[in-house]
Structures are given as structure tokens and as C-alpha cells.
Amino acid sequence: MIIDVHAHWGPWFFTMDVAEANLATMDRYGIDRAIVSATEAVIYDAAAGNRALASYLETQERLLGYVTVNPRRLREAEADLAAYLPGGRFVGVKIHTDYTGSPVGSAQLREALTLVAATGRPALVHTWGTSVLALAEVCADIPDLRVIAGHMGADGFRYAIEAANACDRLYLEPCWSHFPAGRIAEVVAAVDPGQLLFGTDATLIDPSSAFGAVAAAGLTGATAERIAWRNAAALFALDITA
Amino acid sequence: MAIEDGSGIPFDAWRLVGGLEVALDVDVLFGAYPDRDGPPGAPEQVLRLLSGHRIRAAAVASLRAALFDVRSGNDELITRAAPEVAPAGTPAAEVAPGAAVDPEVVPVGVVDLRDPVGAARELERLAAEGVRAVRLFPDEQGVEAGFPSVRHVARRAARLGLVVLTGGDVRRFWQPFAGLGAEVVFLDTHFYHLGDFLVAAAEEPGFHTSTRLLNSPDALELAAAELGADRLLYGSRAPHYEPLVPLLRLATSGLKPEEIAAVAGGNAERLLRRPQS
Numbered sequence: 001m002i003i004d005v006h007a008h009w010g011p012w013f014f015t016m017d018v019a020e021a022n023l024a025t026m027d028r029y030g031i032d033r034a035i036v037s038a039t040e041a042v043i044y045d046a047a048a049g050n051r052a053l054a055s056y057l058e059t060q061e062r063l064l065g066y067v068t069v070n071p072r073r074l075r076e077a078e079a080d081l082a083a084y085l086p087g088g089r090f091v092g093v094k095i096h097t098d099y100t101g102s103p104v105g106s107a108q109l110r111e112a113l114t115l116v117a118a119t120g121r122p123a124l125v126h127t128w129g130t131s132v133l134a135l136a137e138v139c140a141d142i143p144d145l146r147v148i149a150g151h152m153g154a155d156g157f158r159y160a161i162e163a164a165n166a167c168d169r170l171y172l173e174p175c176w177s178h179f180p181a182g183r184i185a186e187v188v189a190a191v192d193p194g195q196l197l198f199g200t201d202a203t204l205i206d207p208s209s210a211f212g213a214v215a216a217a218g219l220t221g222a223t224a225e226r227i228a229w230r231n232a233a234a235l236f237a238l239d240i241t242a
Numbered sequence: 243m244a245i246e247d248g249s250g251i252p253f254d255a256w257r258l259v260g261g262l263e264v265a266l267d268v269d270v271l272f273g274a275y276p277d278r279d280g281p282p283g284a285p286e287q288v289l290r291l292l293s294g295h296r297i298r299a300a301a302v303a304s305l306r307a308a309l310f311d312v313r314s315g316n317d318e319l320i321t322r323a324a325p326e327v328a329p330a331g332t333p334a335a336e337v338a339p340g341a342a343v344d345p346e347v348v349p350v351g352v353v354d355l356r357d358p359v360g361a362a363r364e365l366e367r368l369a370a371e372g373v374r375a376v377r378l379f380p381d382e383q384g385v386e387a388g389f390p391s392v393r394h395v396a397r398r399a400a401r402l403g404l405v406v407l408t409g410g411d412v413r414r415f416w417q418p419f420a421g422l423g424a425e426v427v428f429l430d431t432h433f434y435h436l437g438d439f440l441v442a443a444a445e446e447p448g449f450h451t452s453t454r455l456l457n458s459p460d461a462l463e464l465a466a467a468e469l470g471a472d473r474l475l476y477g478s479r480a481p482h483y484e485p486l487v488p489l490l491r492l493a494t495s496g497l498k499p500e501e502i503a504a505v506a507g508g509n510a511e512r513l514l515r516r517p518q519s
Binding site for chain 1: 461
């Protein structure tokens with residue numbers, strides 16, 4: 001059992017054609033469920049992308065959705081959270097800090113995360129470098145917020161360790177197109193195993209990157225299971241029979 | 243609807259890799275980066291890592307040569323390699339300490355782009371020693387693609403028939419090699435930049451790429467369809483990157499078995515170990 005907590009649905013602007021690749025990509029790596037955000041919503045128009053994803057999710061049992069929030073469009077965000085979260089097909093919220101020009105330390109991101117906290121759902125937030133430290137500060141400041149540091153800071157994974165240890169409601173997921181030796185093992189050794197998740201960034205990145213990097217860490221038993229799915233199932237309140 | 247948990251190891255990469263072996267990895271380093279915590283990059287450790295990933299031979303370059311002293315770094319490496327490329331005058335007993343190294347080391351010379359005059363001399367020396375390839379470290383040496391030294395080294399390497407393995411952003415580093423008939427392997431081609439590589443390589447039959455960062459779901463397949471799988475080479479950057487990731491990507495790709503074998507070493511053998519004319 002594997003749950004991918006960082007995946008996408010829709011086309012990309014790079015030289016690739018993966019708009020419909022979700023299920024085939026998941027099958028390659030034994031990923032049972034993926035929580036996806038619409039690329040359109042992340043990159044360009046949150047409302048239009050959320051709407052399109054809502055329709056698509058009606059046709060796909062193995063995919064669950066993130067409602068994407070643009071922190072610069074909070075009224076629109078509030079409406080989308082109210083419209084899509086209660087239906088059961090959307091289980092969390094996605095916020096991309098770069099595409100929306102909303103750095104983790106910005107007032108609008110803080111406001112957006114305050115909105116998310118009120119829904120009781122976790123938010124997946126893009127982090128890179130030291131920004132994960134700022135996310136830990138926001139996490140500590142907003143009661144009941146549960147936040148996933150997407151890419152666990154990428155090259156800033158050592159800051160992600162610090163961030164996770166600073167706020168126990170901050171979770172880490174590892175996807176990145178680079179895979180420096182020992183990155184996963186170092187994080188797993190230093191962070192509460194209950195705060196670790198698995199994510200791939202598919203269909204932008206093939207799951208081989210995150211899957212291979214995690215496999216290289218040689219995780220076994222309970223830790224591997226927690227990262228693979230147990231933590232995600234608990235965080236997103238998914239109905240899973242072990 | 244409840245999701246049923248299946249049994250088994252969730253991250254069983256070796257089951258997916260199956261029987262795939264790498265005949266020749268084009269991107270391996272001995273030595274450590276002083277600005278990073280690790281790994282130490284000691285040759286014995288690197289060779290063990292390769293062996294554990296079924297990598298049978300590796301084109302290895304020296305970080306000592308790239309970061310500090312070209313000559314001694316290159317010589318250290320060459321003495322570990324096969325006798326036919328050991329420096330002239332090296333006693334047989336000193337060749338390849340540890341005996342028949344498994345995996346085999348295919349030595350890749352290094353030049354320093356901050357010293358183009360010395361680099362040209364080192365290229366001549368390496369070629370005379372029987373080394374077939376040279377590796378460039380523009381990022382580590384703070385050299386940009388437009389610097390005269392890069393074009394100078396590119397021309398000299400092409401004239402000597404040396405294969406160039408180069409780091410750097412392919413969108414910039416293709417240019418100093420254009421029009422030379424050079425054989426080049428771009429080691430840092432990221433799938434974000436695959437389109438640029440494809441259009442540049444379409445006009446340059448000697449342009450190749452490492453598969454290391456071509457990890458979008460269709461990058462290998464697309465490159466093979468556009469250019470042919472003979473332009474793709476497995477490169478791990480062991481021990482500084484996880485060799486398992488590009489291995490896994492290749493094993494699970496949509497390439498045909500003969501294409502996978504070519505990427506996993508056949509193409510590198512052709513480029514780096516063909517008989518010299």
C-alpha cells in the first residue's frame with residue numbers, strides 16, 4: 001500500500017505529454033492512491049482548475065483531490081473550500097508559493113493558512129530552501145493548522161528537519177527531481193516518524209525519483225509502512241483497512 | 243469505500259529493477275566536495291556502492307583534479323585504472339592496487355577551465371596516456387558557457403578525439419561544442435530542459451545526454467523517439483547521488499529491451515572504449 005500525497009492532474013508546459021498519465025504512472029510503482037491538484041489551478045487559475053478537477057475526480061476512484069488556493073484570491077478560495085471539501089473527493093488544500101507570488105513569510109499566505117485551518121483539512125505548501133523554517137513559524141502560530149512541507153525544502157532538507165522538530169503539526173514529503181545521496185535517511189533519522197509522508201510530484205516527476213530515493217534509505221517494517229501510507233491515512237482521515 | 247492494504251515491502255525498488263545491470267556508468271566521481279557533509283567518496287567505498295547496484299564498470303573522474311590539482315588528481319585516478327592507460331613508466335605492481343578492480347574503472351581526465359592554457363596541455367598529456375574522455379566541471383569551477391576557455395577546451399578536445407563529459411546547464415553549454423563534430427555527453431540535462439537538448443542534438447550527432455535527471459514520466463521515451471536511444475547514457479553521479487533512481491527509471495521505462503541495454507552501457511562502451519584509430 002502506498003499513498004502519494006503530492007501528485008498532479010493536467011498538462012505541463014515543459015517538453016512532455018503526461019496529461020493523462022496518472023494511473024499508468026501510479027501502476028508502475030504500486031501506488032494505490034494519489035492526492036492530486038489540478039495543474040491549471042496551481043499554475044494559472046485556481047477556480048477553473050478546481051472546477052475541472054472536481055469533474056474529473058467523479059470518474060476516478062484512485063485519485064483524491066486538493067482544493068488549490070491562490071493566497072491572492074482569498075474570497076475565491078473561501079468559496080472553493082466551501083464548495084469542494086464537504087463532498088469527500090477533496091481531502092486537503094494545495095498552495096504553491098512561487099506560482100502565486102506568495103512567499104511562506106507573506107501576510108497573504110498566513111491569511112490563507114488561517115482559512116485552511118478553519119476547515120480542519122491539511123494543506124500541502126510548496127517549500128524550497130530555508131522557506132520551510134518560515135512555514136514552521138506559521139504552523140506554530142496558527143492553532144490546529146496541519147501543514148505538509150512539499151519537497152521538504154528540496155535542497156533545504158536540513159532546514160526541514162529543524163522545521164518538523166519545531167512544530168509537530170508540520171509534515172514532510174520528499175519529492176524532488178534531484179536525489180542527493182543520503183537525504184532521506186538523514187531526515188528519517190532526525191524527525192518523528194509520525195510526521196513523514198510519501199509524495200512524488202507525478203505527473204511532473206516520474207515516481208522513480210521519490211520512490212528510488214526512499215528505497216535507497218533501506219526503510220523497513222513500521223517506519224516504511226508509516227511513510228508509505230499509515231501517516232497519510234491518518235492525516236487525511238482516509239478509510240483504510242489494514 | 244475502504245482501501246484494502248496489500249502486504250509486502252512498500253518501497254521494493256529491486257523488484258522493479260529486475261535483472262537490469264549497468265555495463266558502464268558514465269558519471270562517477272572519486273573524492274569529496276569540501277562544501278558538503280558527505281559522502282567521503284573514497285575509491286573503495288565508491289566501488290562497493292557501484293557493485294551493490296550491479297554497475298560493472300564506471301567512467302570515473304577525480305574531484306581532487308576538478309577542485310584542487312589537475313595533474314595529481316588525474317594521475318591518482320589513472321593509476322587505479324587498467325594497465326593500458328596507466329602513465330608511462332608506472333611499475334606493473336603499482337597499477338590498480340587491489341588487483342582486478344570490480345567494478346572496472348575507466349579513467350576520465352579532468353581539466354581546469356580556470357586555466358585554459360594549462361587545460362590544453364593537460365588534454366595533450368591525457369590523450370598521449372591513452373585516456374579517451376575528459377570531464378568538465380563548469381559549475382564547480384565557476385565558469386560560464388560563454389567564457390573563451392570553454393570554447394578553447396572544446397576545440398582542443400574535439401581535435402584530439404576525446405569524448406567530453408560536461409556538467410552545466412545544457413541550454414548554455416551546448417553552444418561552445420556546436421559545429422565541432424565533438425562527441426559530448428551532457429551530464430546535467432534536466433527534464434525541464436529536454437526540449438532544448440532535443441533541438442540542439444538534432445543538429446549535432448555527437449551530442450548525448452546522461453539519463454540521471456531525465457525523470458519526468460516520458461523523458462526517456464521522448465528522447466529515444468526523437469533522437470534514438472543511442473544518444474542516452476546511464477549516469478549515476480555515484481556516490482553523491484543515489485544510483486538507484488536512474489536505474490529504476492530506466493528499468494521501468496517504456497524503452498525496448500535492446501534500447502535499455504544500450505542506455506545501460508552499450509552506448510557508453512561505444513563512446514568511451516572503442517578502439518582508437
